[in-house]
Amino acid sequence: MSSPMEEAHHGMPSTTTAFFPLAGLHKFMAIFLVFLSWILVHWWSLRKQKGPRSWPVIGATLEQLRNYYRMHDWLVEYLSKHRTVTVDMPFTSYTYIADPVNVEHVLKTNFNNYPKGEVYRSYMDVLLGDGIFNADGELWRKQRKTASFEFASKNLRDFSTIVFREYSLKLRSILSQACKAGKVVDMQELYMRMTLDSICKVGFGVEIGTLSPELPENSFAQAFDAANIIVTLRFIDPLWRVKKFLHVGSEALLEQSIKLVDEFTYSVIRRRKAEIVQARASGKQEKIKHDILSRFIELGEAGGDDGGSLFGDDKGLRDVVLNFVIAGRDTTATTLSWFTYMAMTHPAVAEKLRRELAAFEADRAREDGVALVPCSDSDGDGSDEAFAARVAQFAGLLSYDGLGKLVYLHACVTETLRLYPAVPQDPKGIAEDDVLPDGTKVRAGGMVTYVPYSMGRMEYNWGPDAASFRPERWIGDDGAFRNASPFKFTAFQAGPRICLGKDSAYLQMKMALAILCRFFRFELVEGHPVKYRMMTILSMAHGLKVRVSRAPLA
Numbered sequence: 001m002s003s004p005m006e007e008a009h010h011g012m013p014s015t016t017t018a019f020f021p022l023a024g025l026h027k028f029m030a031i032f033l034v035f036l037s038w039i040l041v042h043w044w045s046l047r048k049q050k051g052p053r054s055w056p057v058i059g060a061t062l063e064q065l066r067n068y069y070r071m072h073d074w075l076v077e078y079l080s081k082h083r084t085v086t087v088d089m090p091f092t093s094y095t096y097i098a099d100p101v102n103v104e105h106v107l108k109t110n111f112n113n114y115p116k117g118e119v120y121r122s123y124m125d126v127l128l129g130d131g132i133f134n135a136d137g138e139l140w141r142k143q144r145k146t147a148s149f150e151f152a153s154k155n156l157r158d159f160s161t162i163v164f165r166e167y168s169l170k171l172r173s174i175l176s177q178a179c180k181a182g183k184v185v186d187m188q189e190l191y192m193r194m195t196l197d198s199i200c201k202v203g204f205g206v207e208i209g210t211l212s213p214e215l216p217e218n219s220f221a222q223a224f225d226a227a228n229i230i231v232t233l234r235f236i237d238p239l240w241r242v243k244k245f246l247h248v249g250s251e252a253l254l255e256q257s258i259k260l261v262d263e264f265t266y267s268v269i270r271r272r273k274a275e276i277v278q279a280r281a282s283g284k285q286e287k288i289k290h291d292i293l294s295r296f297i298e299l300g301e302a303g304g305d306d307g308g309s310l311f312g313d314d315k316g317l318r319d320v321v322l323n324f325v326i327a328g329r330d331t332t333a334t335t336l337s338w339f340t341y342m343a344m345t346h347p348a349v350a351e352k353l354r355r356e357l358a359a360f361e362a363d364r365a366r367e368d369g370v371a372l373v374p375c376s377d378s379d380g381d382g383s384d385e386a387f388a389a390r391v392a393q394f395a396g397l398l399s400y401d402g403l404g405k406l407v408y409l410h411a412c413v414t415e416t417l418r419l420y421p422a423v424p425q426d427p428k429g430i431a432e433d434d435v436l437p438d439g440t441k442v443r444a445g446g447m448v449t450y451v452p453y454s455m456g457r458m459e460y461n462w463g464p465d466a467a468s469f470r471p472e473r474w475i476g477d478d479g480a481f482r483n484a485s486p487f488k489f490t491a492f493q494a495g496p497r498i499c500l501g502k503d504s505a506y507l508q509m510k511m512a513l514a515i516l517c518r519f520f521r522f523e524l525v526e527g528h529p530v531k532y533r534m535m536t537i538l539s540m541a542h543g544l545k546v547r548v549s550r551a552p553l554a
């Protein structure tokens, strides 16, 4: 039994415990002071940093997450105040640049210090693998060499012109039906189908027919888009590796999407390989077309150091195909969509363009001594057949050289890309610590991103009317197209990794737009929201829903 004294003692705190709260308080105070000094040191070190407010550990994650869906405009706000902006993220920082002098340094002068890098590669690997977009060093150089050779070939250019014309006419036919039925169409969806079919035909020699009149289900494109959105999210989602490990959330969906994308891609490769085997067996070597995929298949068969070992298996070829799909489909289709939107919202530009196209048609017909097919009621025949014949006649005039004469059209496409560049931001890794020409220090392991979307809207780059859509800025006093420095107009990147498909993209876009703008009018469906979606490509989040009508031809 305990004594009353002991019982009383039990109810009381001991001497040590009596002092414990005070000792605890000291510890707490010490920790608090250390924490406070850490925050102060952090803020002191960031006092000269230009950009969003940064917090210890999490950096600017909160502000970035809050602005994720308007990220490009969020950057415009910062980059118009400061030409270079650093955004801290957990364990890393991103530096965004919009000054052509800095861009030239990163893309050309000190090119070797700014590879795609491991961070970018790890994010994009699941989609792009070892393909040209995701490769550095020798792996990149070998693919670049092979692909450059293909793009420079006249055969490919001639073949592309025929394919682009054929698919533009298919689009015409779908739009004619929509006109008649008074149906709303999603132009972005149609452009995506047209460019996917085109890249498959030109790049891989296969006909996939997503632009046929019944508009078949396009599960490859849906899965490809989902995969693209999710890999973009990885750049600001610190938990993506955990989700991937646990196979949950967005990463689980990514896995499913990639499975679908791969099924399609491997089927394209098998088809092409089978055709090559068949052509060889029947002794018809001339039937082995020289599309990009066939070229890589041949290279893989030859083996050897010059890239052959990369493409010997189907995984290497799968990466080639997907990289060219991402290069050729979305970029061109989104530019066509933004162009159509610009034409609808700038009637004076659309009218001037229509006049250029009408004059071109009349001049070319006169030069060739052909009579234009009458195809409107005022001409004497408003039938569908006459209309189709007239469009086909016009398309026939659109040769590679003929398209080169359409200066205003070229300026309109370029102006669209200035304000709505298909690749709105393009991050590069940093191999070693460096100082940019404006004095900004960048650290090895971080990232530097040149931002075409912001660059096109900066008054310090384009003057006070930078935000206006004004194609005339691209035309000189002599009436010829006037180029800008590729370090200022960065829609196609610049330096050793400049886009390989630039000419091909212009060819396809001008072919389609010349036909559409000459023969159709578009009107945005009332209340349809036009906004970009956050993914590597600047596509429209809700598509581009329009009503189409036939344009007067006079």
Ligand code: HEM
Binding pocket: 132, 133, 144, 147, 199, 324, 327, 328, 329, 331, 332, 335, 417, 421, 422, 423, 426, 490, 491, 492, 493, 496, 497, 498, 499, 500, 501, 502, 504, 505
């Ligand atoms: C409006 C259309 C296009 C735009 C705005 C565009 C823009 C770009 C940009 C910004 C890059 C650099 C991307 C990066 O650093 O990861 C690039 C690279 C590339 N583009 Fe394009 N592109 C377009 C169309 C095309 C087309 C149609 C093709 C081919 C079918 C193509 C083939 C390529 C290739 C192969 C590269 C990789 C170059 C390299 O890393 O060496 N592009 N393009």
